[in-house]
Amino acid sequence: MSKSHMLALFNDFDEASAAIRELKASNLEGFDLKDVTLKSPIEHPEIEELLGKRPVYVQLFTFFGATFGALLGFLFISSAQATFLMQPKGGKPIIPIPPDMVLTYELFILGGVYITVLGFFIGAKLPMKRHKLYNARVSEDQIGILIKAEDTAMPAIKDLFTKHRALEIIGEGGK
Amino acid sequence: MSITNLLNNWSFYRNKRPYRGQYDLNRQYGEYKWAMAVDLDICTGCNACTTACYAENNLPVVGKHRFEHGQVMHWIRIERYWDEKMGEFPEQGTSFLPMMCQQCEAAPCETVCPVAATSHTNDGLNSQNYHRCIGSRYCSANCPFKVRYFNWWNYPSTAWPAPLEDQLNPDVTVRTKGVMEKCTFCVQRLSEAKSRARTEYRLVRDGEVLPACAQACPTGAISFGNIVDPESKIAKMWKNQQVDLYKDMQEKDNTVRGYRILEDLRPFPSVMYMERVRDAEA
Amino acid sequence: MINTFEEREVEVERRFVRKEKDIREDIAWAKINSDVLRSLERPRMLFWVIFLGSLALFMFGVSCEIYQYETGLGVANLDNPQVWGLYIATFIFWIGMSHSGTLLSAILHLMHADWRKPIYRFAEAMTTFSLMTAGLFVMVHLGRVWQFYYVVAYPNERWTWPNFQSPLVWDATAIFTYLTSSMIFLYIGMIPDLAICRDNATGFRKRFYTFLSLGWMGTDRQWANFRVTYLTVACFLIPLAVSVHSIVATDFAVSQQPGWHITSFPPYFVAGALYSGCAAIITLFIVLRYVFRFEEYMTMPILEKTAKLTFAISMVWTYLNLVEYSATWYGDDMYAKQALIYRATGDYAVFWWSMNFLGSVVPFTLAFKKLRNHIPTMLVVSILLNVGMWLERWMIVSPTFANGIYPWTMDHDQWPAWVQWGMVAGSFGWFNMLFMLFCKIFPSVSMYEVKEMVYHRSLHTKAHGEPSVNHELAAEGGTAS
Amino acid sequence: MIHRLLAVLSLAFLCGSAVNAEPFVQGGPIGSQTSDGYNALGPVVQQPIDFPHYRHAKDMGINCMYCHTGARRGYVSVIPREDKCIGCHQNIESVKDKPRIKKLFEYWDKKEPIPWKKVNDLPDFVRFNHERHIQRFYFRQDRPVREVCGYCHGDVANMTVDRRVKSLSMGWCVSCHEKDHKESVTNMKTSHGPNECWQCHK
């Protein structure tokens, strides 16, 4: 019961989506839709929808990043002002709100951006090693469908891809 | 650095300066508020104060070329203004104005310094810490009186050819290139006097310490003292002239001479000037 | 020529119907790749000549700084009231320049204006580099650069902190945030393109791009995260960009100096920043289009749209400028009024009037379609606009110092010394250098986004069946080149 | 040292607890006087005469301020004037032929000052006021002299030639100025040290 990978390259999105739609409908033994990975030179949300719900958690990172950026920023600044013995300034309180707000705002953005990007790297699993079934033409103009399935299901899938005019089908053994 | 500290003292940290009662004899820090009064009627414009300041505070002599480029370092300067309504001749003489750092209570320079090199002392002075200064010159840009002087050149190596450097006052730093400096009310004298007084369990006596300019001034046009002490001459003068340290608009009789310069910008200066008097019938 | 009514009608109709497209939707994706990657090939001799020229200019600026560092700021001929001079003026100029990238990549991205796609990459690079250039001026103008770390808030053995009340600290924070954020934004947006480069490169460059592309494969998961991230960061960048230049404006607006203490300064600065940024985009647009033969991507309609945008912003700027003047004139602030009169009639009058002319009158050339489509005119106009914007910054900084609040210390004849000019020139060399390097190392047109654009346009055409009108792009590109 | 400080500070910040320098600790070997992270053993300084502090301060039990007379009345604690050394030593016959004493008399006979090296040498722009500290902690709080002087100078009574034992950095000064100290033995009111730049920077 070993699983292996297979990459099929398509000329355009229509063919690729047709192939996925059929895969989805086929209910093959030893194959799960969540094991399908679409590789494309551009983003294409419509096909991604076909692949089922694949949640993105970046916003969560953003929320926490921004909140903590702002909160810690304000606390950091105000407590630094409160402790810095030489801080008294004529005309202004020792902890002045408007300037601190400006800085809090900047730190809010700083936290937001940094943590969002962190979330992106985590969510997109970057940096990563390229999958060995990667094909450079994916970055050019072709659409690839990478599947992982039981060896038993492979021939059927291969047939399905061929039916949808896959330009090339590469298996793990280099077939 | 703690949140408890923040919460406990929040209202203190939120006090807007200057606030009434900021200087108070009963508080240990706030026993002094140094202030000055300059009587423009008896200032003769003789520049003794300027030279005294050069001697006391290690001010470099910049030379003709640099003076021409506006890089002179006099902490106190005597300005001379002709009357605007002057006819062919200045028949009422001229106006002299000794201008030094006004040690503003709400100093515009303090808030803008990025590194807190200039801040307020407990004695109400506007301190300038040369060693902290990185030379952004923002304080000078924001000073309405333009009494902050920047070291455009490396004066320590040029302004005191040997043995002239032997005259330098060891109590005052010789400022290197790239830092801002300004009148300090001769803080080295003040802290010496304060230290002496504390050892003797007392406050600094009125007249015990004077800045170099006030000490030199032949006519005594410059008065100096601790305004917190109600018995001091300076406090009496301010009161008599109806100038209130904490007010930005003075309500006073028109027979009274006291005023502070550029009060409309609300810097709350610590230097009170007394109007020049001219005998209109002369 | 047109005699009959019908003929005239046909002409009118043609004018309306014939709408040039931003980009041909039938460009093969592989061609996009090869066209853009061509720009990364071994540069021509001329590149090196210009690069070395920029380097020499930069080195001149560096030697000026070394001289100033050793001798003191006096060599720049600054003095007591005139404390900032060209350094801060040029600092604001470069900060302003940086706003275009954000405008194109973030604001237009959110507004789904997809014509930005072929040109936003270099604009973003411009953002990053001009911020780096601006940072130089912060350093250069300091009296004691070697103590710069005092501004950084970190726990130290002196137990000191910077003064968080100072607009300069806000500046430092905002610029740091902006610089890092826009660098990240630039980089993130470039990852798919770096993957393309990786797939097409060999040898050392392959390793380099492999490292930078972080193993991007274009999987659905990556794209989905990418999309969200890109959008989120863009959302952050817009307020950030606005805040950065507002904060730079507060450097002036929170002070009490006449001519600075103005409520409308923050929007005025932001408008000025977008303005000069857009003008710079036009300049670089034309240069890149010519140098890399990007006529198919940087098309005339895009240029025209950019020009229109510039014109719109220039009018906003003009409006805010006039508001400032009239508010000062109408208000009862003696100091500000005297400063304004001094600007218009004093020693800086020539520069002040040229600033107004270049900033408010010259942009009217952008209102004419003919001129908008005439590339040499656009090149000249865009450069003039930037000259005008540089003058604007200078006219904000210097005349106020020369004619401030205090009459005794006013100083009317302090002309910046060659050291200052040298460093201003050096900054252009530095920027140029960085930009040229960027163009040769990274794709200056976003390949994947052009593909997206082409793809979506072709879908649209297919759906609406709009006939493809003849393209005169190649022909026009030809005349331009 | 800085790393430790950094760690302490960031920890303190996160926990929201105050960093305080710990109280006076008396005695102990050089460099072990405090655990506040500010210990810094200065270099061994070659002095013209290896002055035995332990002999004077510990064995003979002489108050520091008997020789360092300036400490109670001025900024500088003062290296004792030469006639002060002679004043005592010309009457102490028992050690007169010791090499160090001989050397002292050589200087005296030539009327030459002894070129002592500064051990606790603050930067030129810092004005440390001995008088204030001695007045507050020695005279008013009535603490032992070895504790008061030793807070900054370490256990000099156990040294021959003095050696710097504290970092004397600004943060170290501030750490103590920040704390509340009693006014005097009788006055329980507390106050912290002055906190303005000009107090120490000239």
Add this chain to the structure above:
Amino acid sequence: MSESGINRRDFLKVLGLGGSSLALTGCGNTDVQSGVEVVMPNVHPEDFVVPGLSVFYASTCTQCGSACGVMGRVREGRVLKLEGNPESKISGGKICGLGQAAVQAQYNPDRLTQPMVKEGDKLVPTTWEKAMALLDDKTGPKSGISGEQFAFVTGATSGHLKALIQNYMDSLGSKNHFVYEAVSPAIGFAANRQVYGVDMPRLHLDKAKLIVSFGSDFLGTGASPVHFAREYAKFRKAPRGTLVQIEPKMTMTGANADRWIPIIPGTEGVFALGVANELLNHEEYVRATSPDIVALVRKYDRETVSRATGVRPELVAHVAALLWEKTPSLVISGASAEGHVHGVQNAMAIQLLNKILGNVGKTVDGQAQSPFPQIAPSAGSFAALKAMNDEMGGGKFKAVFIHGANPVFTAPSFMGFRENLRKAPFKVAFVDAIDETAQECDLVLPILTAVEDFGSHVAWYQPEGVEVSIQQPLMEKLHADTRSMGDIMLDLVKVRRAEEYKAWPDFFSYLKTAVVAVKPVVKYTDTDEHFWYDVLSHGLIQVDAPQQEVGANFAAAALDLSSSAPVQDPKFPFYLIPSERHNFRDGRHANLGWLQESPDPLTTVVWDSWAEIHPKTAASMGISEGDYLEIASQNGMLKVKAYLFPGIHPDAISIPLGQGHEALGRFAQGVGVNPFRILDPVFEKSTGEIAMYGTRVSVRKTGSKETVVKDEGPYNTQLGRKLVVTLPADVAQLSKEI
């Protein structure tokens, strides 16, 4: 900083402790360190010397003739600053800028540090032995020099050095001691002697309600500026006195006047008589005035006076009305009224007003009579130099000593002083820095500055009693090869009178003996030693002395000003006003950087000379600020930048004195021009003094232009700001002030 040798001045054994720490930010010691700097303990100091604390010593300022008592602040053996000595009746604890700068003279980098002897055209260093041998060779008994062949030129001197110099002259049998001051009060003194019978009466500024000053810059350059400034402050306090200043060019005093009246130079006397004429409309004044004077004064009616003086006729009446209204008043004459051919008459005419108004005895009375005539001040005069110059030109002198004067610089070119000086075969200068005169000398001896040396001074203006100001060294001598002037003179005296002076090894002991001798006069009862230290610690001996009698003698003949109308010469249409600046005086202090950088109060120009010209005149000639002008008299031409100055008579040009040095070191050399050079040979007719204000010049614009280096900005008004506010005197309620 470690000089600790046992010194005869044992009270000064304070040197030692290192750490003369000049804190330099950025350089120097910026970190905590160990074992780098060396600290020198004192070996055997005075008990009151605590390292790190300043000690103040009382002394006397010698920057001008006022002899203000000062306190020198000494730290670690260096004098750092001078303050006024509060015990001094002259300075009252105050000090002027000129006095402050005395420490700069001490540390001047261009000080002469060793004796110089002339070889060929150049001065080359030599040793004291050789120098003294040369002196002995040329002036000693073996040289065969007679008293007739010897001349000693000094500035105004007083005190025991003066006595010693006199003794030296006596030992040589010479009477040729020429006391020369380039800017001297001699004309005023002459007038005062005629009128009051004394050189200088005491003026009570504080008692006056109105001061009418005819060109007297008593606040800046007068007899005793610091004292007068203090008096002026009292005068301005309630009840506030009114100051009227009448002069052709605004001085610092004029700048503070309630009413400043420009007048044609030289016609001040006419104006005074015009005022007198108006005053004599009041019967009581006529009664107090002798008829012949009344008759004389009656000639000066308003219109005549106005025509002569260029002052509006109603102003004459106005000044008279003020004088009538405000009593007591005080009328002062000053340099610009006196520096004319008829200077003495002018001054007398001005003093006549005091007589008419009855001020004599009220605001004008006598100074205390000094009980020590041998140390009383001898005021300098120009006439002395003129006499000396004439004799020297005839080749009479074989040896000339010069001390405290710089005649080569200050003598007008028409005298040919430099050439005449060259005729003398042996010239010796005693200086602390090489000036123009020293450059011409054969032997230049470096002397100590005032802050290193002992001395005693008596001012010629004594406000209260007689103050003998004691000058004591504030520090060790800075340069090993310099000597006290007193020591040198004592050595020279001993050459001929060894027996008489053998008791005194040096000037210090001579002075001490002399001072202690005063003990009975001040009724001091303790020991000599105590008295001496008492004197040193106070810095002065205050002697109560009877007041001089002041008369008021006026003869109508002496007041005849009918010939005072200025000579009109179309070739030289302008009056030259060589104005004395309070910081530079005659130029001897031009080598002090602080003074060079201290802006002139009225023009704020620094480091330069300038020509003040009235804006109206300038406009008519197309002159703007910074234009180089050629200002030519019959005796020379100066090229100097124009400064448009409203406080000057439109027919006058003013150039400040003191600049234009060819020597005196880096701070003075090549700065500005020297108006002394172009003075015309116009002399006051009764005293023979040069009429400083009598020179006529022409002005030509050269076409070249340069920035005037000044502190003032582009505007000279307040631009509507409320910086200096003026309150009318009748509104102000000074009496309610504190």
